[in-house]
Amino acid sequence: MLTRTAIYEGTIQPGREEEFFRRVATELEPLWRRFPNVLAVRVQRTRSADKDARPIAMILEMDFPDMKAIEDCLASPIRPESHAATEAVMTLFDGGFYHLVTEATVLTPDRRDA
Template sequence: MLTRTAIYEGRVRDAREEEFFRRVRDELEPFWRRFPGVTAVRIQRVVSKDADARPIAMILEMDFPDQAALDACLASPIRPESHAATEAVMEMFDGRFYHLVSTGRTMSLVD
Protein backbone atom coordinates (compact mmCIF):
# COMPACT_ATOMS: atom_id res chain seq x y z
CA MET A 1 0.00 0.00 0.00
CA LEU A 2 1.10 3.55 -0.77
CA THR A 3 -0.16 6.67 0.97
CA ARG A 4 -0.06 10.06 -0.74
CA THR A 5 -0.08 12.71 1.97
CA ALA A 6 -0.79 16.40 1.47
CA ILE A 7 0.51 18.63 4.24
CA TYR A 8 -1.28 21.98 4.53
CA GLU A 9 1.37 24.07 6.22
CA GLY A 10 0.20 27.48 7.36
CA ARG A 11 -2.88 29.04 8.90
CA VAL A 12 -6.47 29.59 7.93
CA ARG A 13 -7.09 33.34 7.57
CA ASP A 14 -9.12 35.59 9.83
CA ALA A 15 -10.71 32.97 12.09
CA ARG A 16 -12.39 31.32 9.07
CA GLU A 17 -11.52 27.79 10.21
CA GLU A 18 -15.11 26.54 10.33
CA GLU A 19 -15.81 27.86 6.82
CA PHE A 20 -12.52 26.43 5.54
CA PHE A 21 -13.18 22.94 6.89
CA ARG A 22 -16.83 23.04 5.77
CA ARG A 23 -15.65 23.82 2.24
CA VAL A 24 -13.05 21.07 2.43
CA ARG A 25 -15.83 18.65 3.40
CA ASP A 26 -18.42 19.89 0.91
CA GLU A 27 -16.30 20.89 -2.09
CA LEU A 28 -13.02 18.94 -1.96
CA GLU A 29 -13.83 15.60 -0.35
CA PRO A 30 -16.22 14.59 -3.17
CA PHE A 31 -13.34 14.95 -5.67
CA TRP A 32 -10.93 13.00 -3.48
CA ARG A 33 -13.37 10.11 -3.08
CA ARG A 34 -13.85 9.90 -6.89
CA PHE A 35 -10.18 9.46 -7.79
CA PRO A 36 -9.56 6.12 -9.49
CA GLY A 37 -7.67 3.58 -7.43
CA VAL A 38 -8.04 5.32 -4.08
CA THR A 39 -8.96 2.88 -1.30
CA ALA A 40 -9.18 5.29 1.64
CA VAL A 41 -9.22 9.04 2.25
CA ARG A 42 -8.39 10.55 5.63
CA ILE A 43 -8.69 14.25 6.46
CA GLN A 44 -7.00 15.20 9.68
CA ARG A 45 -7.61 18.58 11.27
CA VAL A 46 -4.79 19.45 13.66
CA VAL A 47 -6.19 20.21 17.13
CA SER A 48 -2.96 20.51 19.10
CA LYS A 49 0.78 20.42 18.52
CA ASP A 50 4.14 20.79 20.21
CA ALA A 51 5.13 24.39 20.88
CA ASP A 52 7.98 24.24 18.36
CA ALA A 53 6.03 22.39 15.62
CA ARG A 54 5.48 23.93 12.23
CA PRO A 55 1.98 25.38 11.73
CA ILE A 56 0.05 22.55 10.08
CA ALA A 57 -3.68 23.12 9.66
CA MET A 58 -4.64 19.91 7.91
CA ILE A 59 -3.25 16.61 6.66
CA LEU A 60 -4.89 14.73 3.79
CA GLU A 61 -4.01 11.07 3.25
CA MET A 62 -5.10 8.97 0.29
CA ASP A 63 -4.28 5.24 0.16
CA PHE A 64 -3.56 3.29 -3.03
CA PRO A 65 -2.87 -0.43 -3.43
CA ASP A 66 0.22 0.16 -5.61
CA GLN A 67 2.15 2.61 -7.79
CA ALA A 68 0.00 1.87 -10.85
CA ALA A 69 -3.12 2.95 -8.97
CA LEU A 70 -1.40 6.11 -7.73
CA ASP A 71 -0.22 6.89 -11.27
CA ALA A 72 -3.80 6.42 -12.56
CA CYS A 73 -5.02 8.87 -9.95
CA LEU A 74 -2.43 11.47 -10.92
CA ALA A 75 -3.31 11.07 -14.61
CA SER A 76 -7.06 11.23 -13.98
CA PRO A 77 -9.15 13.96 -15.63
CA ILE A 78 -10.58 14.57 -12.15
CA ARG A 79 -7.24 15.97 -11.00
CA PRO A 80 -7.41 19.38 -12.77
CA GLU A 81 -10.96 19.87 -11.46
CA SER A 82 -9.85 18.95 -7.96
CA HIS A 83 -6.86 21.28 -8.18
CA ALA A 84 -9.05 24.22 -9.30
CA ALA A 85 -11.45 23.60 -6.40
CA THR A 86 -8.52 23.34 -4.00
CA GLU A 87 -7.11 26.66 -5.22
CA ALA A 88 -10.49 28.33 -4.54
CA VAL A 89 -10.60 26.99 -0.98
CA MET A 90 -6.93 27.92 -0.46
CA GLU A 91 -7.87 31.60 -0.87
CA MET A 92 -8.74 31.38 2.84
CA PHE A 93 -5.34 29.94 3.69
CA ASP A 94 -1.96 31.59 4.27
CA GLY A 95 0.63 28.97 3.52
CA ARG A 96 1.30 26.13 1.15
CA PHE A 97 0.58 22.49 0.64
CA TYR A 98 2.93 19.80 -0.55
CA HIS A 99 2.82 16.05 -1.05
CA LEU A 100 4.71 13.04 0.24
CA VAL A 101 4.32 9.41 -0.84
CA SER A 102 5.05 6.74 1.73
CA THR A 103 4.65 3.06 2.35
CA GLY A 104 3.97 1.60 5.73
CA ARG A 105 2.15 -0.91 7.80
CA THR A 106 -0.49 -0.71 10.50
CA MET A 107 -0.28 -2.67 13.72
CA SER A 108 -3.60 -3.13 15.43
CA LEU A 109 -3.34 -3.14 19.21
CA VAL A 110 -6.95 -4.19 19.71
CA ASP A 111 -8.12 -7.73 19.12
Protein backbone atom coordinates in the same frame (compact mmCIF):
# COMPACT_ATOMS: atom_id res chain seq x y z
CA MET B 1 -0.42 -0.30 0.27
CA LEU B 2 0.85 3.23 -0.34
CA THR B 3 -0.46 6.50 1.07
CA ARG B 4 -0.26 9.81 -0.79
CA THR B 5 -0.30 12.55 1.80
CA ALA B 6 -0.85 16.27 1.35
CA ILE B 7 0.51 18.42 4.18
CA TYR B 8 -1.19 21.81 4.42
CA GLU B 9 1.49 23.89 6.10
CA GLY B 10 0.45 27.36 7.18
CA THR B 11 -2.51 28.95 8.88
CA ILE B 12 -6.14 29.48 8.05
CA GLN B 13 -7.07 33.14 8.04
CA PRO B 14 -8.23 34.11 11.54
CA GLY B 15 -11.96 33.69 12.07
CA ARG B 16 -12.36 31.65 8.88
CA GLU B 17 -11.49 28.20 10.23
CA GLU B 18 -15.05 26.85 10.13
CA GLU B 19 -15.59 28.26 6.65
CA PHE B 20 -12.35 26.63 5.47
CA PHE B 21 -13.27 23.19 6.79
CA ARG B 22 -16.87 23.50 5.61
CA ARG B 23 -15.57 24.22 2.10
CA VAL B 24 -13.10 21.32 2.33
CA ALA B 25 -16.03 19.03 3.24
CA THR B 26 -18.44 20.29 0.59
CA GLU B 27 -16.14 21.20 -2.30
CA LEU B 28 -13.03 19.03 -2.00
CA GLU B 29 -13.94 15.81 -0.23
CA PRO B 30 -16.47 14.72 -2.91
CA LEU B 31 -13.76 15.12 -5.57
CA TRP B 32 -11.11 13.31 -3.52
CA ARG B 33 -13.49 10.39 -2.98
CA ARG B 34 -14.03 10.06 -6.74
CA PHE B 35 -10.37 9.55 -7.66
CA PRO B 36 -9.78 6.23 -9.41
CA ASN B 37 -8.13 3.45 -7.41
CA VAL B 38 -8.41 5.27 -4.07
CA LEU B 39 -9.01 2.79 -1.25
CA ALA B 40 -9.55 5.29 1.58
CA VAL B 41 -9.47 9.05 2.09
CA ARG B 42 -8.67 10.62 5.46
CA VAL B 43 -8.91 14.34 6.19
CA GLN B 44 -7.17 15.22 9.43
CA ARG B 45 -7.68 18.56 11.14
CA THR B 46 -4.97 19.57 13.59
CA ARG B 47 -6.42 19.91 17.10
CA SER B 48 -3.19 20.39 19.04
CA ALA B 49 0.55 20.37 18.40
CA ASP B 50 3.84 20.69 20.22
CA LYS B 51 4.79 24.29 20.97
CA ASP B 52 7.67 24.22 18.46
CA ALA B 53 5.78 22.32 15.72
CA ARG B 54 5.44 23.72 12.23
CA PRO B 55 1.94 25.13 11.59
CA ILE B 56 0.06 22.27 9.95
CA ALA B 57 -3.65 23.05 9.56
CA MET B 58 -4.69 19.85 7.78
CA ILE B 59 -3.37 16.57 6.47
CA LEU B 60 -5.03 14.71 3.60
CA GLU B 61 -4.23 11.02 3.17
CA MET B 62 -5.30 8.80 0.29
CA ASP B 63 -4.53 5.10 0.27
CA PHE B 64 -3.76 3.23 -2.96
CA PRO B 65 -2.84 -0.39 -3.66
CA ASP B 66 0.42 0.46 -5.48
CA MET B 67 2.39 3.17 -7.33
CA LYS B 68 0.66 2.41 -10.65
CA ALA B 69 -2.68 3.21 -8.99
CA ILE B 70 -1.29 6.56 -7.78
CA GLU B 71 0.04 7.36 -11.26
CA ASP B 72 -3.37 6.54 -12.77
CA CYS B 73 -5.02 8.76 -10.17
CA LEU B 74 -2.70 11.65 -10.99
CA ALA B 75 -3.49 11.24 -14.70
CA SER B 76 -7.24 11.24 -14.03
CA PRO B 77 -9.48 13.94 -15.51
CA ILE B 78 -10.67 14.56 -11.96
CA ARG B 79 -7.26 15.96 -10.99
CA PRO B 80 -7.52 19.34 -12.80
CA GLU B 81 -11.02 19.78 -11.35
CA SER B 82 -9.71 18.95 -7.87
CA HIS B 83 -6.74 21.27 -8.29
CA ALA B 84 -8.97 24.20 -9.31
CA ALA B 85 -11.30 23.59 -6.37
CA THR B 86 -8.31 23.35 -4.02
CA GLU B 87 -6.94 26.66 -5.28
CA ALA B 88 -10.32 28.30 -4.59
CA VAL B 89 -10.41 27.00 -1.01
CA MET B 90 -6.77 27.98 -0.49
CA THR B 91 -7.77 31.66 -0.72
CA LEU B 92 -8.70 31.18 2.97
CA PHE B 93 -5.25 29.79 3.78
CA ASP B 94 -1.93 31.52 4.30
CA GLY B 95 0.64 28.91 3.34
CA GLY B 96 0.92 26.03 0.92
CA PHE B 97 0.83 22.28 0.63
CA TYR B 98 3.13 19.52 -0.52
CA HIS B 99 2.80 15.77 -1.10
CA LEU B 100 4.55 12.65 0.13
CA VAL B 101 4.06 9.02 -0.83
CA THR B 102 4.70 6.63 2.04
CA GLU B 103 4.44 2.96 2.85
CA ALA B 104 3.50 2.08 6.42
CA THR B 105 4.44 -0.72 8.74
CA VAL B 106 1.53 -1.31 11.12
CA LEU B 107 2.51 -2.41 14.60
CA THR B 108 0.17 -3.92 17.15
CA PRO B 109 0.38 -2.45 20.66
CA ASP B 110 2.36 -4.34 23.27
CA ARG B 111 -0.07 -4.52 26.20
CA ARG B 112 2.10 -6.56 28.56
CA ASP B 113 2.80 -3.55 30.83
CA ALA B 114 -0.69 -2.06 30.64
